[in-house]
Amino acid sequence: MTSTTTTPPTTATTPSRPYTRRISPIERGYLNAAATGTPQLIQMVIEGEGTLDPDALRQAARAATLASPGLAVRRRGALWRADGPVPEVVELPADATPDTHPFFRRDLSVVTGPVCELGLIQGQSTKLAVRASHIVTDGRGLRQWIADLFRSLRGEEPAGCPDTVDDGHFRTMAGPVHPAPAATRLTGLPAVVGRGPAGERPLWLRRRVAAVPSGVTARAAAALSRHLATEEGRLIVPVDLRRHDPTVRSTANLTSQLVLGLHRDDSWKRIHSTLVRALIAKDEVAALERDFLRDNPFANNLSEARELDGSRFPCTAIISDHGEVDPRTYSTPAFRATSFATLPMLVPYAEMFLSACRVGVTTELTLSCRNRPGAREKAEELLTDMAEALGQ
Structure with missing residues (x-):
């Protein structure tokens, strides 16, 4: 079952002062790779015992993204701007697997958003799949956001990742x-x-x-x-x-x-x-x-x-x-x-x-x-x- 909403998707920041940073040379490399038709995605899967409430996950995703708005950006020319939707929670069938369900293969658009989404599978065990565009984040960045997601679920304050620096x-x-060897x-x-x-x-x-x-x-x-x-x-x-x-x-x-x-x-x-x-x-x-x-x-x-x-x-x-x-x-x-x-x-x-x-x-x-x-x-x-x- 796929979650639906009756209101427009919420955004991570208010329109008056959105989080903004420039698209870095590293990220342009991933944009180039994505343009060949190969989705550039990070997917992390957490499995465990017990349950995760879908509505609580949605609230936690919003709290984590308010603290780390880089996971709600959209491309605006040469910039990333956090005016995109908060990561969505999709409830998947109990038998869904990466090999069988299209959720794990679909791309995420950095133009329209969302650039991150969660898939919840509750069967014999509970699995939470967190998918994000590798164009806008990396393994460390996504793990920091997931840690804040669970902090919020536990009733703790998110640590947040508000910095906008790039590789420069x-x-x-x-x-x-030392200078790098001449590229060949x-x-x-x-x-x-x-x-x-x-x-x-x-x-x-x-x-x-x-x-x-x-x-x-x-x-x-x-x-x-x-x-x-x-x-x-x-x-x-x-x-x-x-x-x-x-x-x-x-x-x-x-x-x-x-x-x-x-x-x-x-x-x-x-x-x-x-x-x-x-x-x-x-x-x-x-x-x-x-x-x-x-x-x-x-x-x-x-x-x-x-x-x-x-x-x-x-x-x-x-x-x-x-x-x-x-x-x-x-x-x-x-x-x-x-x-x-x-x-x-x-x-x-x-x-x-x-x-x-x-x-x-x-x-x-x-x-x-x-x-x-x-x-x-x-x-x-x-x-x-x-x-x-x-x-x-």
């Missing part, structure tokens, strides 16, 4: 960095997961690993390296720019990227040390100095982006480690969260996207890739090897 602020706060167009690498034409829907596979090791990104990448179609691969690691100014509270998309080389049968310790050195050097900040239109290593315009036909990819995999998730953050007196996972999006220039998070004594892995002949079997094999690597 973090370039300043990071201090001096990254060549396509042969596909690893399946062959032949791909369907429009992503293939999502989850694996729960009974281990919480350090170096999750490097361990998973090393397992992947044993399946490369050639001697070389390429890894993208998202990096949260907020690390350069932890006082900033913002739901904006403040994630830059590190691009790392991968070798067949790579060592996780080598990958980990390479990643640590790049973080110490603040390479993700240096990359921001490049002009997006002229120096994009993946595609400089929509025509080039559309030429990525799915047989070769500049990037083998994106691996995003969301770190530790405390289930108590997403619990109420009537609902106890027991698991947290994401549904990674498809990216035009990356063959697959692996998301990881640690919940208690387990690590949740979710892999997304294009659904094509042989993809499910190969992706399951990859996840098995990654799970073994995390357990060692």
Whole structure:
């Protein structure tokens, strides 16, 4: 059942002084990717025991968005303005799953809004799916908003994310960095997961690993390296720019990227040390100095982006480690969260996207890739090897 209203959707702020910030270069990159027809979405799924009241969720969504209006923006020229609708709550059938229900596949418009919505599934267990446009937020930003959602459900005051800074602020706060190497167009690498034409829907596979090791990104990448179609691969690691100014509270998309080389049968310790050195050097900040239109290593315009036909990819995999998730953050007196996972999006220039998070004594892995002949079997094999690597 889909929730309906008899009044116009409420907005997050009053029209007199709306939250406004400029569209950043990072966000323009996601707008470009979305223009190829690939939805740019973050989807987080919380599962637990007990119940969540739909009307209480609607009230909590409004309270959380008043405190963090970046989740109710719409595009207004070169700006984001919080004059859009508050995230809606959609009540889904008890048997709805990401593989079967269109709710998990529909796009969110940054022009009309809403840019965020919630799907509530109440059956043998209760699941809350929170979906947001990755154009306007990132993993940290959305988790902050969800934390405020549950604060409101518990009768607490939301912490709020009112800041409007963009990546330029973090370039300043990071201090001096070495210039990034001259950008070169990254060549396509042969596909690893399946062959032949791909369907429009992503293939999502989850694996729960009974281990919480350090170096999750490097361990998973090393397992992947044993399946490369050639001697070389390429890894993208998202990096949260907020690390350069932890006082900033913002739901904006403040994630830059590190691009790392991968070798067949790579060592996780080598990958980990390479990643640590790049973080110490603040390479993700240096990359921001490049002009997006002229120096994009993946595609400089929509025509080039559309030429990525799915047989070769500049990037083998994106691996995003969301770190530790405390289930108590997403619990109420009537609902106890027991698991947290994401549904990674498809990216035009990356063959697959692996998301990881640690919940208690387990690590949740979710892999997304294009659904094509042989993809499910190969992706399951990859996840098995990654799970073994995390357990060692």
